[in-house]
Amino acid sequence: MRLGATLLVLVLVVVLGWGAGLLLWTQSRIEHVDALSEAANTPGTTYLIAGSDSRGGETVDSDGTEGARTDTIMLLHKAPGGNSYLISLPRDTLVDIPGKGGYKLNAAYAFGGAPLLVETVEQFTGLTVDHYVEVGFDGVAQVV
Template sequence: MRTAPPATRTRKVLWTLLALVVALLLLVAGGIAWLVASVGNDVPRIPDAFKGLENTERPASFGGTTFLLVGTDSRSAEPTTGAAASADPGSQRSDVIMLGTLAPDGASASVVSIPRDSWVEIPGHGPNKINAAYAFGGAPLLIGTVEQLTGVRVDHFGVVDFAGFTSLVDSVGGIDVTVARATSNDGVEFTEGTNHLDGAEALAYVRQRYDLPNGDLDRAARQQNAMKALLEKVQATASTDPASLYAFATSVGDAVSIDDSLSNTGLVQLALANRNLRGSDVTFVTAPVAGLGREGAQSVVYLDEARGRSLWDAVRNGSVRQFADLNPAQTLSGTPS
């Protein structure tokens, strides 16, 4: 893989490495409570993420812990998440939407991508692309929209930005991803096979949608693939280089913002409950799609309601791995486009 001369780029907020970064990725340290608590002190909290959401109208809890993970398409020249945040993240549309769920027994987890162009009902606003919910009403409206769509209760909310994503990848010395065929994006060329990516190159990888057979759907698969690669790299670092692991952990506070209901005590409890979780225990899938189309001037994604119900049932009962086995088209492959 080689990098072409740099081009001018808009400073876009991109991908979510979430509260799940603080949960899943720090859990590989083996449940080191002091590390989680220390890092938790540095992670900025988002106030009122669940404001106006009535418990009696929300889905029931099923015993697991679910994070709504978003990256946003920021119009701000400054970071919108992490310690240097300077903009209201709800003023942008969510570029990436994922549900990350930790099973009640701590033995498995799942990450489900919801295509940002999914045509859904947004409470109080009617049908629209799901990523518009964040622009219309910030975290509370996006959470309400996702809960209405899935029937899955959201316990926590997290966001990561452009600078945050690149710094997380760089903090572990880059990631390795496998590419199905040669492509290029933002001045970075990806060769067929294994590519080692630094933070800026990884950003170009997960941002690409043009020159991919299925556009945004393939981009969602790339985002999952990068998350999986980062999980694997952090796990390797945990067992061989504790100093580098700590460097990664401390970079989380500069990259991620999470809702203010997730206390340091809550982070420690998650770490202890999921201390044996590994990357191989995480199943990555995409919400089933019925087809692509247009609504007025907009290109949209129509979700498959029947298969979607099966997926959301699987999230609630901890059987996403079984759903993935029966629906390989929705499952992250080893070599996404």
């Protein structure tokens, strides 16, 4: 009986230690960006998901355009009632970018990074972005 209890405690310590180590490792691999605005909250939870052509600091200039761009922009909204909606925002959608004027949506990221993209999407959709997730090209390459 005593051997079984000791073995059970040992297994619990190993499993919990592995889980905590995995959590710390994954958190260390995530780059946190201060992109959210101070806009008034809207009901539900909204995620802005952006796929950028960023390659870990390298400049992408094959077509002469400087800076990173977002080619994939999606909004995931979980309504208070429990329904979730995933909406793709076409990168070429003409929007009013705060402080810049009328441009394509993905230009907001090129002009001001994640904070300006969040502000532009909030202004365009009327939803407050609660979470921002960005996947760069180098992240996709590492997965593949």
